[in-house]
Amino acid sequence: MADRPPFVAVLVDFARALRAAGLAVGSGDVLTFCAAMAPLDPTDLVDLYWAGRTTLVIRHEDIATYDRVFRGFFLGASDPVRELLMLKSRSDAETQAVLNLPATEPPGDDQEEPAMLGLMASDVEALKHRSFSACTAEELAALRRIMARIRLTPPKRRTRRTRPARSGRSPDLRRTVRESLRMFGEPAELYWRQRKVRLRPLILILDVSGSMADYSRNLLQFAHSAKRAAAKVEVFCFGTRLTSVTTALKTRSPDIALEQAAKVVFDWEGGTRIGDSLDVFVRQWGRRGLCRGGIVVICSDGLDRGDPDVLATSMERLSRLCHRIVWLNPHKGDDRDFHPSTLGMMVAAPHVDLMLSGHDLSSLEELAKLLPTLG
Structure with missing residues (x-):
């Protein structure tokens, strides 16, 4: 040897x-x-x-x-x-x-x-930088091991609630007066308050239809890494209907988590109805506050067999509920001048805040770096 x-x-x-x-x-x-x-x-x-x-x-x-x-x-x-x-x-x-x-x-x-x-x-x-669709089984296994160590940091937002701080713009009058009374009316130090900061919710909606077969497992692996990295992460899969896989991805082992998710999703590598799936998400989860002020990441190639009007209406409603919509389209690749060519993407594009590819590990790392800046 x-x-x-x-x-x-x-x-x-x-x-x-x-x-x-x-x-x-x-x-x-x-x-x-x-x-x-x-x-x-x-x-x-x-x-x-x-x-x-x-x-x-x-x-x-x-x-x-x-x-x-x-x-x-x-x-x-x-x-x-x-x-x-x-x-x-x-x-x-x-x-x-x-x-x-x-x-x-x-x-x-x-x-x-x-x-x-x-x-x-x-x-x-x-x-x-090699597309998932061009990788061998051994290379995909190596990529998944690297992907398992990606750590996502969702963007933060300032809440209306405040907390004590060493400095700021809003004086803490109650604490200042209380300290002054404790000193028998003598002028006390001026105390301050500042607004609390919380992580924005992160919602991943993954297309697992037949046209996304070369990418869906790797995107689900990425979602598992995201779920482990941050608490407020919800993951959904859709083909002809929407399925929540958040509970299945709570398992620490990626292989077991993906196996459990595959059992939950019944329409794996089937048809695609993006508009109907997003409409279900908006009605059952979005309107109840799940994505309020959050970042919604949709991973799909835009090949939709459903009604374009339903997709347009769902995207419009979703854009009003969430803070940002990010769309990962593997067909974009490394083309910076990419323009949507499928009907589904052309309908959804006006409501998308950021378009990335998601076709390789480098693009997923780019998403991980951009997320904290979307607040």
């Missing part, structure tokens, strides 16, 4: 030590760990510690075990840090050759770690 690159070998050995200590560290986690360390300094213990902790530790109760194994592995008698220092003294060209494995390199017969635990920084970046 060909020798592994030295840097990768040390990282893989550390992951094996964690696995031996009882942590659930899989090949995909090690792949992410290697990708995270690629742009960092492998001789810096701080970089090593936090890159490993953020990619290899899932449960809070495993942190103590991780710390113990880290101290024993990197600060023990074997001293792999000294080995890393010697490796770093080589030329930059050689180091780059170690860190960036060519994507066309044939995998070994061993398959001990799939595709050499595959992908370094350059490979991961290329994979992020």
Whole structure:
């Protein structure tokens, strides 16, 4: 078996030590760990510690075990840090050759770690920009492992309620007078109040019809990551009818969550009725306050077999209920000058505040970055 690159070998050995200590560290986690360390300094213990902790530790109760194994592995008698220092003294060209494995390199017969635990920084970046429909089963599995670690932050809004603050524009007269009376009428410090801030609700409405078959599972994986990251997240799937899958996605394991969601959605990879599904959402959930002041993300290619008037009416009502409407259309791709060509998209476009593609992992990461700015 060909020798592994030295840097990768040390990282893989550390992951094996964690696995031996009882942590659930899989090949995909090690792949992410290697990708995270690629742009960092492998001789810096701080970089090593936090890159490993953020990619290899899932449960809070495993942190103590991780710390113990880290101290024993990197600060023990074997001293792999000294080995890393010697490796770093080589030329930059050689180091780059170690860190960036060519994507066309044939995998070994061993398959001990799939595709050499595959992908370094350059490979991961290329994979992020590859359309879900063009990925192999192994590449989709790697993307889902990376996607599971995406953390969404919904935008915030200021409420009408206030709270005590060190400074502000609104004086807290009640507290100021109370403190003054406590000091027998002597002038007291002027206290202030400011408005409270809350997260806006995030509602994901995913098209799981036949025309979205290449993207629906990955979008549902993205929704599962969103649900784990923020509390006020609601997820719906639709084909010919609307189904709530929020409860099914509460499971921590992505595979189990997606399996439960698939059992709930009966019209998976069937027809498409966007207008009817959105009309049901507005009547049963939207008008009851679910999306009031929230961000609604609709993931669909716009191929609608229903009545265009129903879609137009539903989108108009939805736009009045929520704060922003974001539409992910895989047909947009990387085209910045994209113009809707399907009837459903042309009807819905006037009510959409932001149009993104959602066809690859990079576009989903773009959505994650834009969400906090939509408040």
